[in-house]
Amino acid sequence: MAGHDESSVSRKKSSDSVDEISTFSAENMQNNAKIIYYSRTFMSIIGGVVAGILGFTGLTGFIFYFLVMAITSVGLAAKAGFSAHPYFDSWNQILLDGFLGGLLSFVLFWTFAYDMVHIF
């Protein structure tokens, strides 16, 4: 979990949090979206290696992937102070965006670690 913030770019407020009128700074929102993407990719790689070392096979591994993604979502939400509005468009962007994007990297590193440790 300590690794998910390694991109070391701070989040910036992207909108005023008062009633109707909201202004979005496009550049900051893009930055935040990039951070989410990097965090998820990194966590899926780490998760793949962990799953391989622990010897998960079949469905257990995929469940582990979703578990890792959920942990990442919780971590991101915590970093944003549990309020999506100043930083993102909506909650969905934090929680669900890029969920399946890391799947291929996860499978690659999972296969790699599993083979290294268990087969050879």
Added chain:
Amino acid sequence: MAEDLVLDTAIRDWVLIPLSVVMVLIGILRYFVSKLMRSSNQAPDPKMVKEGQVIIRARNLRAAANYIPAKSFRARRVYFSNEENGLLYVPKGQAQNAQAQMFSDPNMAMDMMKKNLSMIIPQTLTFAWVNFFFSGFVAAKIPFPLTQRFRSMLQNGIDLSTVDVSYVSSRSWYFLNLFGLRGLFSLILGEENATDDTQRMMQMSGFGFDPTKSLGAEKDSLDIFQHEWALPKFEQRAEAVLKKLVS
């Protein structure tokens, strides 16, 4: 059906790791090569840049329109979409021309071809290399079971039909690397531009199509925009903010 094959350590040392390392290195190499090639023929077209900036201005106007009074917004809108000399108004004949010119422009065509080639050639070469050297044996075991239909796809060098489908050949290890390393590249190379050709093609053609289609699009969206001045509501906003500060 769950007999466990024991695979030689030599396979791990000489197949899996070198293949992954080679693919990572080729990806990095391609990234730097594309960077070098791009910077050598920059020469931005002044007309293109001007039109891009006009579009950005129009977008800013639309985004912040509620913060200026109605009359000034209308004045600015007329400046943009005026029939005679408005910046966004592109007569039909001219629009077609620019697009045709974009495609026949030798520079553009060469650029796109170069980029496509720089994508395809390393992939083809690596695939041929993998097929030549690493075929005919079991390379890895994927940790999850697949159905029998995948057998022909994943085990194409192995001619035993009773081996578990989880044991795959090196060709499938190559494909797995191809897709899985995209995430890694985006982490270590900054932006995802080494392997995502669709994204780059959108960027490239964005510059080409921008003047013709987006001008019209911007003009239309500016025309239908409903101006709603934010000033009347500002008192309540100020009150809410002050309340939060005080309480």
